Each structure stands twice: as C-alpha cells, then as structure tokens.
Amino acid sequence: MFTCDKERMKNKIEMFSNFGDAGHGGITRYSLSPEAHQARDEFVNRMKEIGASIETDDMANIYATITGSEPGLKRIVMASHADSVKNGGNYDGILGVIGAMEVLETITAENIPHRHPITAMIWTNEEGSLYPPAMMSSGVICNDYLPADIGKNFKKEKMLASKSILDKTSTFGEALDKSPYKGDGKNRLNPNDYMAMFEFHIEQGPILEDAGNEVGVVTAVLGMFNYRIRFFGQADHAGTTPMHKRQDALYAAAQGLCYLHEEIDKLKTPGLLYTTGEIMCHPNIHTVIPDLVDFSIDVRHEDPGLRAKVLDIVKSLEKKEWARCKCEVELAWQRDTVYFDKELAGYVKEAADELGTKNQVINSGAGHDAQFVSYMIPTTMIFAPSKDGHSHCEPEFTTVEQCTKGASVMLNAVLKTDRK
C-alpha cells in the first residue's frame, strides 16, 4: 500500500485557498475568472514540474498526464473542478483536483510502477455559479451518452450562449474565447482513450462525520425530481377586501407546503431527502393580496418506487382548493438514480480497508461531473467528511489528515485499476 504526503497536501490546500480569497476563510472563484485562471496556472505549473504533459479541450478542461510503462493502454483519470459558488469554501471541487495532483506527485516521487497513463483533470464550470447550468462541461463532453431528456439541456451551442448572472449580457462562450485554456476538441475525455474516472470530493453532508468514518465509498447519485407548485388567487387591496371574499395565494401556498411536509414525513422513509427551498410571490407587496405563489420541491431517494409515492402526494395537491385558490403542479426536471461502476467502487472499498481507513458505503445526494461521466466510461467517487456537514459556504472544512487519507485511498484504487 502507498500513502500520500500530508505536508504536500497541506501546502496545496493552503496555496489554492489564496485564489479568490474572499477574506472570511472562504473563496469566490467563478469558472474562467482571473482567480480561476490563477488556480489553473498553479495546477499546470505543478504538473509540469513532475513531467506531466498538458492538454486542453474545447471546453477548457485541462488534462495533466504522466505516461505508463505499457504503450497503447488507455488512461485512468482523476478529475474534479476548481471553481466555486459565491462565498464558497476551500474544499468543494478543488479537493478532488488537489487529490489528483497529489496522487501523481506521489507516483512520480516514489517511482510507483504503473502500466497505464494516469491523468489529473480540471473540469470547467461545475458549479455554474456565474454561467449556469451546473456540470456544464461534463454535460457537453458526455452529451452523446446522456439520456436524451438530460442531454438536450447541455448542447454545446446553448452552453456557449449562457449569460453571466452578474451583467446579464456577457456569455460563457465569450469567457471561453478569452481563456488561454481553450483548446482542441480532439483532446476531450472519451471512451477510446480513457478506461476509468475517479472523482474525490467532500461529502457536503454530515453522514461520515456522524458515523466517525474518514472515507465514503460512493455507489450512487440519488435519483430525484423537482416540481414547481403553483397557487392561483386574486390580487386585491389589503385595506378594502373583506376576508370572506379573498383568494389569498400565499395563504394557500403555506397550507400546501405544510401539507406536503406532514404527508411526506408520514412515509417515514430512511434516506429520503426533500426540500421546499424556493418561493415566488406576486405581486409581493405588503398591501396587496397575492394572486400567484409558486414554490419548488426537490425530492431525492435511490428507489424510484419511493419517489413515485412522494410524487403521488405532490400531485394530490391539485385535487382540492386551498384557501379558495386552485393549485397546479408541474415537473421542472428529474433524473434516475445513477449507479457508479461496481468494480471501481470495489477497488475504493478494498483500498480503504487495506489502508485501515474507516469507511462506509454512501450515496451522493448532490450532483457531480462524475454522474455524467458514468454514462460514458466506468466511473466512481470517493468522499471525505465535511465538518458539521457544511458546504457551499465559507465554514466548509475537512482536516488535512482526512484529505490525505482520501487521496491515499484514491491512489491505491487507481493502482488496483491499473493492475486490472
């Protein structure tokens, strides 16, 4: 068994936390921003130092590859993203990049024999924080392999036209054209040249920490659906409309939201996650009775049968009036549960056990580039714990020990794949 170097990990975590430092312990590092380019430069410089060759593709994804001992074999790639949400932390995404760099650095520093070329990779614009949607580049690169209803939302032309949420006019395509990392489409990740992908990532939840485990062996990304739930009322003056004549869409929506929580909670299903996170109210003036309120529900569970039960509850909202308002529900989007490659996940589990790293099988509730890549080549993920389960915020934290143990598990899992 081989292990990664804690000091080298620490140095990289600290170095990358400078790029986009927002002054409160976290970062804002939108994809293709100057800060993101600093991080990319650092990645490229460090990878060149160990003799890796650098390639970039048409979506500005970067590939740093060290050769293997047997010519003509496919590459094994370790990939994650270097961009962040606004006021995000120092671990989401970048830990997987740092871990991949660390694996290559360990292999070259210790001359660890390996047959296949091994690649560390940065995915462009995983968060979609400045230019939506999230997982943009993996959606483009794996487009031909994705289910049609997902793939249609990630056509390259559409992605290039995605507008900045800040200035509402500049596009992702313009930022890509300006980036020195925009490269050649022939360098894209593809099933002819790559045999497997690993993505090392923080859990972004409290499960590993609560169980006292240091590594998660990720076997699936949970299936989910997202519905919009709308209530239609009548706008009238707050000071002049008698109560019995009102059709108050916000009161209706509050009743509907409480009903959903109560009914779904009655299912008492372990592992079920559902969230009513977004609400829109019209005209949203304190002196006017609302005539249109719309909220979201996001439901995640591995089992499609259980998701169907929850959907029945959601759809039942339409069957009655709420505070004299009609209700309509509409599918926003859904995805099936994506199962990672069992053989690769097995290597991760073996590697963790052999290293004596406390681990458990876990699902990912969040989406990752790995879930799109898994439609194209064998793929799996490795999770490190998140302190207090926090992520997408500045307090995001994972200890250097935990980061290093996760990288060591990835190193040995890659070597097991290499020996296959």
Next chain:
Amino acid sequence: MFTCDKERMKNKIEMFSNFGDAGHGGITRYSLSPEAHQARDEFVNRMKEIGASIETDDMANIYATITGSEPGLKRIVMASHADSVKNGGNYDGILGVIGAMEVLETITAENIPHRHPITAMIWTNEEGSLYPPAMMSSGVICNDYLPADIGKNFKKEKMLASKSILDKTSTFGEALDKSPYKGDGKNRLNPNDYMAMFEFHIEQGPILEDAGNEVGVVTAVLGMFNYRIRFFGQADHAGTTPMHKRQDALYAAAQGLCYLHEEIDKLKTPGLLYTTGEIMCHPNIHTVIPDLVDFSIDVRHEDPGLRAKVLDIVKSLEKKEWARCKCEVELAWQRDTVYFDKELAGYVKEAADELGTKNQVINSGAGHDAQFVSYMIPTTMIFAPSKDGHSHCEPEFTTVEQCTKGASVMLNAVLKTDRK
C-alpha cells in the same frame, strides 16, 4: 338640491383616460410624468375656461379656485390625485379630481350662489408608484400637524431625495424642478385660508356594490399596524442534509403563517382585515434549505383594543420554535384610526339622503391624502362603488351614473358647508 351633469362627467372620464392609456382599458400615469402633465394641463385648461384662478405650491399641487360672494371667507377645497399605479384604472384618484371639476363647472354653469371661494385641487404623487412613499405631498404639506412618528417619514428634504424605482438614481426633487407646476410654498393648503376639504374617491372594495348602495359616507380611515415576521434557520445542501438535522426557515414560516390565519380567524371579528402579502426567502435556491424567511402582516380595524388582541397573536409567534427555527417579529409601522370631521360627514349624509341616493356609512381601509389633511383642517371623504371591488388594476370600473351621483352629493355637501 343641485345635480351634476352626467354627459359632462362622461366626457371628462373619457378624456382623462387617454393620458397614460396603457392599451388594455387602464392607465400608467406616474406622478410628474409626461402623461401626468397632460392630465394637469387638461385640468388647468378646463378650470381656466370657467374663470377659476390657478395656483401651484412648492410640491406642484394645483389649486383652481372660483370666488365666493363674501370677501375674506376661507376656501372650501375638493381634492384628489391624478397619478396612478402601474397598470392602474381610470377611477382611482382621478375621479375625485373630475368630481371637483364637475362641481365647479356646475356651480358656474348654473350660477349657484355661494359665499366662500371653492377650490378644485390636484395632489401630487399620492400613489408614490415611481417615487415612494404614497401620500407624499399631503405628508409634506400637513407635516407640522401629523403625529411625530408619522411626520418624521414625510420631511420634505427626504421626499425630494426619493429615488425612482425604475432607474434607481433620478429623484423626485429633480422631477419636481423640471415640472412647470412647481410653484410657491405660500400657496400651500393651510388652516388660515381653507376651512374644509372633501375627497371623492372610489371605494376600492366591494362593500357598497354588495349592499346595493351608490354612495359611501366615509367616517374613518382604519387604524392599522404592519409587522415583519422573521424565521431564522440554517442553510444547507438539499441533497446532502438529513431531514432530522434541518432548520428549514421556509417550512417554519409556512407553519407560522398558517397559525396566524387560524388564530386570528378564531377572533371572528366583523370588519377586521389582515393580509400576509409579502414574503422574502434567502437564499431562495431550490437546492438549498432556506436560512431566513421574512413575511409581512398588515392588520386593519377601527378599534385599538381589537388590534391589540391581534398583535398578541402576532407576538406569540416568538414564544416557541417553528421547525427548529427561531422567530422574531418587528413593527414596521402603525397608525391610529383617523376619524373624519363629523359635521362634514353629516352634510354628506344629508346631501345623499336629500338627493335620494342610496348610501351607507363606511370606513376606509385604504390610505388617502384626506387622512393626513384631517389632522390640519376639517376633512371628510365620499366613496363611489367599485365594480367587483377591484382597484389598482385595469378592470377598475364605476358607472357614469354612480360617478355623477357621487359628484352631486359632494356638490350639495360643499354648499351645506358654504351656508354654515
């Protein structure tokens, strides 16, 4: 008894509906806009035609006055506003201006004897749709007479600095400087020169229509309070945070909102109006558990004791946790019930009865310039019915007959005041 002229009323209603015509049966006529100036020009031209003298004050309020038979007597003024909300109707405000014009036109056309000078007036920026707040000019002109906690929000300097809600930079003061109707502060409505004010207005609610009445004798503007109700949760990832660990501020707020409606409805108080019309949710992203939700409650009733009972219910929200979230409530603003002058309201009632116009006593739930003026000089209001109770929207409608009957009631009430 004298009566106003239906054809002349119809002509004015149709003419004024051109100024700011938004193409769907209603108007957008922000105060001091080109459309509002068209309406002001029409008012001034028609008033000059009947020999009225025109004055304007430092807030661009316009006064058109016909002389009375006895020199040195105070004026009687009839006033409302000519501005509208965005996509408003052809009656809110402007009907009171048209009614005042019609009263002067009837008096001059029929040579009706009167001792006092009588004035038709346009208040500037009652709606506050482009430059908040509402009732801006009456708040400035009556400032010395208003309760301190209200008056402090209507200091002239602050009003001049009010920014356009559209471009967020241009101010009300700049628009005022550009207006040909900005005049001299010495022309302001004041208690030395004016003995009484009448405001004719649409009800903006369904009470008159439901009761089959044609005129409302308005005796009070309801006291009210407005609170903000906030719930504090913890933002976390929708896909990774177990349900039992969540502090979901939107679920908490929905529970709190339903609780408020249920508990307040138990009071079963006739005439009580309360509205939860505005909600803010942070970060309001469908994949994030909300950490801060804030909604408004607007409560209106004549009786301060009853309002206090409702306030107890609002404050009781703070006493427990809602879905593991804390709740805080905060006063946004309040006002006591404003009672109109009993003598003037009595003249309105007498006039309506003598004209055989079906009428009833009614309160105003909405705010009007008259409520601020009533702190300075004897004031009252007259309501015309609103079809289906609609207002602040394009379908706003009152028949020409109803408009004319209301104007006739105002005419005779003014003449009764004149004979006092």
